[in-house]
Amino acid sequence: MGIHIVRLFTRSPVECIARVRLENTAFFMVLVVELSQGGCRLQTDEPLAPGTHIALKLPDLDELSAKVIWHVDQNVGCAFAQPISAPNVRHTIEASMI
Numbered sequence: 001m002g003i004h005i006v007r008l009f010t011r012s013p014v015e016c017i018a019r020v021r022l023e024n025t026a027f028f029m030v031l032v033v034e035l036s037q038g039g040c041r042l043q044t045d046e047p048l049a050p051g052t053h054i055a056l057k058l059p060d061l062d063e064l065s066a067k068v069i070w071h072v073d074q075n076v077g078c079a080f081a082q083p084i085s086a087p088n089v090r091h092t093i094e095a096s097m098i
Contacts, residue, residue, distance in 0.1 A: 009036035019057040039079040
């Protein structure tokens, strides 16, 4: 049985390094490989269980509050507590292409 996720925003490919901070203030770096206004897909070796609340710091953006929705192998799907603006998504995607 697979997981069915309903998304409000289409995710776009991106490749940028971001910082994840956990509630206990521990932090580590991840690779963001998909981004939308409503969430992202990360790649990490760190164990992030569904339901975990994180703070995600993307380049040039304020820290974002997010919740882990799913975790399969090194891939982690996160939903942002508040959507980010379309211009900020475009900027992050365009900056990752340089």
